[in-house]
């Protein structure tokens with residue numbers, strides 16, 4: 157279990173694919189190496205697209221938390 | 236007398252102004268005012284074909300005075316501020332215009348200058364008349380090498396336009412007999428070349444057939460003009476001899492100044508009522524909104540009907556009940572003579588029938604300009 161403190165939290169609920177992923181990319185652009193960014197999304201497509209982007213960009217997906225009607229993605233900016 | 240003001244006279248604003256003018260022709264109780272600095276209207280969908288032909292740009296233009304109905308007053312100025320509390324709009328010369336109902340249709344601001352390029356860099360686009368003439372020259376002088384195509388931000392106008400450009404470019408280079416000396420690379424911010432999966436799969440198949448290389452998750456970071464490379468935020472790079480990059484899109488300054496926009500200056504708009512957030516007397520239409528629909532003329536067209544119906548209901552002191560369902564109709568060009576017809580909405584993916592690449596659709600897309608000037612923008616359809 158990684159210990160973390162969220163630096164930026166983005167509530168992208170109600171936004172449709174590719175909205176949540178683009179919001180995450182924007183937040184990662186604006187943050188520092190080592191920061192933890194959280195995105196909340198209720199778009200089903202995010203479950204595929206967000207982890208795929210994180211893998212491609214070589215950041216780290218710390219956790220995907222399934223809440224009642226949305227998912228919470230926690231991402232660490234690694235470079 | 237109530238005043239309906241339309242701010243911005245591009246495709247969306249002119250359509251709304253004309254539709255309102257038709258509906259209110261016999262009822263003289265409303266004054267319709269359009270605020271738009273330009274004299275000429277440009278048929279933007281035509282820009283897609285113009286890098287590959289020699290036609291004068293004037294063929295895509297028409298004076299606004301010939302499009303706009305007589306019962307609309309045209310104020311040829313830019314607005315600098317919307318005071319939504321007092322229902323007033325400030326113009327560039329300092330004059331103030333009152334409104335009872337406002338429709339914002341200011342489109343997008345292309346932030347070309349933010350790329351920091353000069354004419355010598357061989358970096359081009361086809362999203363304005365001026366840029367299209369330049370890319371036409373660059374293509375004429377092109378003898379072979381790497382052509383890279385990439386949008387710099389999402390969202391941008393007409394989501395399929397860069398894909399369509401790639402298909403037309405492939406055909407153009409074959410005609411010039413230099414396709415075998417040219418690599419076409421398509422770099423895209425998203426995992427697929429189109430947001431809707433079935434359409435994306437069709438595009439990828441055609442890319443493969445035509446030898447167009449596709450790279451997903453390429454979010455533009457910067458251009459190194461000295462060694463001609465485009466770099467992504469994901470850490471990738473691609474070399475180009477000619478780079479086609481869609482400039483960053485933002486909302487207009489007047490939206491940012493008036494506190495009606497999101498972080499990028501797109502008007503915060505309800506996707507069904509098309510009302511601006513927290514504003515009962517303001518609607519937004521076309522590319523200026525933040526609704527999750529394509530920045531396309533077809534979206535503006537179907538939204539315009541909803542807004543006009545609701546404005547008339549309000550005038551008649553009835554409940555405004557019309558809603559936009561995300562309806563979008565789009566011809567996606569796959570060659571100079573063929574295109575897919577896509578018909579979708581917020582809840583409905585394109586039907587299979589619309590995914591056939593038919594010649595008739597290719598011809599229809601080319602002839603579309605007649606329908607655009609003859610029926611759509613005049614508010615008749």
Ligand SMILES: Cc1cc2nc3c(=O)[nH]c(=O)nc-3n(C[C@H](O)[C@H](O)[C@H](O)COP(=O)(O)OP(=O)(O)OC[C@H]3O[C@@H](n4cnc5c(N)ncnc54)[C@H](O)[C@@H]3O)c2cc1C
Pocket residue numbers: 242243244245246247248270271272273279280281282283312313314315340341342343361362363392393396487489520521522523530531532533534535565566
């Ligand atoms: C290459 C290309 C191909 C395209 N192909 C298609 C297609 O095949 N199908 C399709 O449906 N769509 C297509 N589109 C998209 C379509 O052209 C746009 O969606 C459409 O023009 C949007 O209309 P609009 O009125 O919202 O914005 P615009 O047409 O950009 O108009 C905005 C207007 O607001 C005015 N304005 C801005 N700021 C102010 C201010 N402060 N005060 C007063 N006025 C202001 C501007 O002068 C402008 O006239 C294409 C676009 C491009 C670039």
